[in-house]
Amino acid sequence: MQPVIKLAEIHKVYHTGEVDVHAVRGVSLDILPGEFVAVMGSSGSGKSTLMNMIGCLDRPTGGTYFLDGLDVSTLDRDQCAKIRNAKIGFVFQGFNLLSRTTALENVEMPMLYNHAHLPAAEQKKRAQNSLELVGLAQRADHKPNQLSGGQQQRVAIARALVNQPSLLLADEPTGNLDSQTSIEIMGVFQKLNDAGITIVMVTHELDIARYTRRTVILRDGKILTDEPVRDRLNAETELKNLKQAQEAVRLA
Amino acid sequence: MRILAPFKLAARALRRNKMRSLLTMLGVIIGVGSVIASVSITTGASKQVEDKVASLGQNVVTVFSGNFTSGGMRGGWGSAPTLTVEDTTAIKNEVANVVAVSPEVRDRMQILANGLNWNTQIQGESPDYPQIRDWDIANGAMFTDADVRSIAKVAVIGKTVVDQLFINQDPVGETLIIRNIPFKVVGVLESKGFNLFGQDQDDIVIIPYTSHMRRITKRIFVNSIMVQAASKDAINQVQDDITTLLRDRHKSAEQDFTVRTQLELMAMATSTTRIMSVLLGAIASVSLIVGGIGIMNIMLVSVTERTREIGIRMAVGARGRDILIQFLIEAVTLSAVGGIMGIALGMAAAKITSHFTGWPTLTPYAWIGIACVSSAGIGIVSGFYPAWKASRLDPIEALRYE
Numbered sequence: 010m011q012p013v014i015k016l017a018e019i020h021k022v023y024h025t026g027e028v029d030v031h032a033v034r035g036v037s038l039d040i041l042p043g044e045f046v047a048v049m050g051s052s053g054s055g056k057s058t059l060m061n062m063i064g065c066l067d068r069p070t071g072g073t074y075f076l077d078g079l080d081v082s083t084l085d086r087d088q089c090a091k092i093r094n095a096k097i098g099f100v101f102q103g104f105n106l107l108s109r110t111t112a113l114e115n116v117e118m119p120m121l122y123n124h125a126h127l128p129a130a131e132q133k134k135r136a137q138n139s140l141e142l143v144g145l146a147q148r149a150d151h152k153p154n155q156l157s158g159g160q161q162q163r164v165a166i167a168r169a170l171v172n173q174p175s176l177l178l179a180d181e182p183t184g185n186l187d188s189q190t191s192i193e194i195m196g197v198f199q200k201l202n203d204a205g206i207t208i209v210m211v212t213h214e215l216d217i218a219r220y221t222r223r224t225v226i227l228r229d230g231k232i233l234t235d236e237p238v239r240d241r242l243n244a245e246t247e248l249k250n251l252k253q254a255q256e257a258v259r260l261a
Numbered sequence: 262m263r264i265l266a267p268f269k270l271a272a273r274a275l276r277r278n279k280m281r282s283l284l285t286m287l288g289v290i291i292g293v294g295s296v297i298a299s300v301s302i303t304t305g306a307s308k309q310v311e312d313k314v315a316s317l318g319q320n321v322v323t324v325f326s327g328n329f330t331s332g333g334m335r336g337g338w339g340s341a342p343t344l345t346v347e348d349t350t351a352i353k354n355e356v357a358n359v360v361a362v363s364p365e366v367r368d369r370m371q372i373l374a375n376g377l378n379w380n381t382q383i384q385g386e387s388p389d390y391p392q393i394r395d396w397d398i399a400n401g402a403m404f405t406d407a408d409v410r411s412i413a414k415v416a417v418i419g420k421t422v423v424d425q426l427f428i429n430q431d432p433v434g435e436t437l438i439i440r441n442i443p444f445k446v447v448g449v450l451e452s453k454g455f456n457l458f459g460q461d462q463d464d465i466v467i468i469p470y471t472s473h474m475r476r477i478t479k480r481i482f483v484n485s486i487m488v489q490a491a492s493k494d495a496i497n498q499v500q501d502d503i504t505t506l507l508r509d510r511h512k513s514a515e516q517d518f519t520v521r522t523q524l525e526l527m528a529m530a531t532s533t534t535r536i537m538s539v540l541l542g543a544i545a546s547v548s549l550i551v552g553g554i555g556i557m558n559i560m561l562v563s564v565t566e567r568t569r570e571i572g573i574r575m576a577v578g579a580r581g582r583d584i585l586i587q588f589l590i591e592a593v594t595l596s597a598v599g600g601i602m603g604i605a606l607g608m609a610a611a612k613i614t615s616h617f618t619g620w621p622t623l624t625p626y627a628w629i630g631i632a633c634v635s636s637a638g639i640g641i642v643s644g645f646y647p648a649w650k651a652s653r654l655d656p657i658e659a660l661r662y663e
Contacts, residue, residue, distance in 0.1 A: 061657055064576075066576065066656050066657050066660075067657060086580070086581060087580045087581070087582075090575065090578050090579060090580040090581075091578065091580070093575075093576060093577065093578045094577060094578020094579075095578070099576050099577065101660070105569070105572075105573045105576075105660065106573075107570060107573065109277055110273075118573075118574070118577060119577040119578055121266055121270075121579075122574070122577065122578040122579045122580070122583055123578070168577070172578075
């Protein structure tokens with residue numbers, strides 16, 4: 010099977026002032042379709058830099074990166090934008106929705122830059138379907154300030170999915186959420202992954218990483234460990250347990 | 262991106278900050294408004310002057326006799342007896358593109374009718390005169406070539422003369438005494454009002470030039486010759502040809518006549534209003550430029566404020582050029598809407614000025630077009646730098662921007 014992501018000896022050096030910062034020092038990584046990978050590491054481990062390169066927001070200074078079989082390490086700004094639009098869906102820690110814009114319009118936004126030029130009705134239908142996937146079809150005309158944090162993150166996920174990307178990239182998606190909402194979001198990810206969507210997620214929370222299938226730990230710009238997740242958590246069960254525990258507290 | 266999508270985006274972004282958008286537009290509104298108002302007022306003024314010049318007649322070329330000099334004494338302009346009726350005939354027969362000519366002889370005299378008297382201008386003309394001056398006969402008819410040949414005692418009179426001598430009476434058919442000679446009134450001219458120099462053009466009695474020269478003043482030279490060219494384009498050619506013809510006929514060393522055209526008079530008369538319109542236009546353009554700077558300023562603030570939005574858009578696949586177009590269209594929308602509101606404001610201001618001062622105002626359609634195009638142009642020029650700045654943002658840094 011052709012890997013979605015194929016990193017070979019990726020390096021990233023920042024030239025800032027006197028000293029060169031070597032943020033990523035030779036990372037090689039294959040991620041196959043249908044995988045759910047957590048990239049972990051302490052701050053300064055190079056995980057954000059690596060994510061930016063995987064997301065085509067930044068270019069490596071060394072090595073090659075094949076996304077969906079296409080060498081994207083040498084593309085220019087506009088070509089990168091096109092790749093981001095067609096092949097990658099982003100989910101951010103801060104949700105990054107457009108304020109004073111409805112959920113539906115937020116989800117439609119990536120299609121505005123799509124080269125397929127879908128008709129407006131088709132755009133709306135796809136945005137609606139996307140919102141349905143994350144269980145927010147009823148909130149389509151709500152604006153971000155009328156939605157909870159968890160709902161906002163779902164809108165962001167719907168936006169990431171709307172162009173049917175090969176890869177969903179999540180950067181600390183639960184960083185701004187409480188534990189119950191975090192589990193709910195992980196439930197959404199697990200559901201999408203079960204449906205065949207490849208997800209790469211950056212996190213520094215160990216228990217969040219346990220909802221994925223594979224954990225890659227970075228340190229000092231290199232891969233420290235790369236292993237499958239043992240005793241993987243199921244979001245649905247965890248949510249049920251959490252609710253029972255809350256119930257018990259209330260009864261006592 | 263689709264064609265209409267960026268306009269929708271721009272409209273939405275501008276609606277989000279209604280007050281700010283309106284204040285930003287105010288610069289352009291005032292700039293365009295003052296351009297339109299000043300152009301309307303000066304165009305109205307020059308139109309008024311042009312109308313006065315046009316009341317002289319259509320495509321008129323006038324030949325004046327030259328200066329009279331005798332033994333070192335120099336008479337004033339037009340004092341020399343040099344133009345003749347034969348010159349008039351020669352012009353009519355030999356110069357191309359001449360449709361009508363009239364030799365003119367003028368004198369002020371006391372006239373009598375109905376036991377009343379009045380001092381007025383007695384003018385000898387040919388029957389072509391009303392056509393040259395574009396002057397209709399209100400009542401009766403103009404005298405004819407037959408009247409000229411027979412040195413007839415007929416007259417066509419102006420409105421003022423009617424008011425003074427024929428009160429509440431139809432003057433056609435009545436008799437008028439000029440220097441003890443009775444003239445029959447055959448026609449009354451339409452009222453033409455005051456000319457460019459403030460003279461009452463209706464205070465006039467027109468008689469055949471032969472009657473004037475033989476019966477009243479007994480002279481052989483005419484004061485001037487009025488010529489009508491076939492078209493506006495032919496005026497200069499007719500002027501040159503008349504000059505050549507008369508120099509040839511008069512055979513004098515010095516040119517003893519002057520040929521003036523309506524175009525020259527028009528240019529002289531409108532020079533003041535032209536200077537005024539250039540000055541006003543220049544001042545108004547400065548305010549338009551200030552409006553443009555206001556737009557640039559606000560667009561720069563807007564780009565900084567929306568850095569994160571730009572980052573999000575870039576992350577989901579907007580190219581630099583998509584962002585550039587988005588902000589450029591916002592700036593153009595601001596200035597174009599401001600421009601349209603400015604046109605309305607300027608026209609209203611001109612109407613109000615006209616209402617209170619009585620000055621005629623006129624908004625030329627061309628200037629409405631110029632105002633639209635230049636306000637859109639100002640949007641492009643002042644919006645380009647902020648939009649370019651937005652399009653060059655690094656998506657990673659833009660996303661991290663707080």
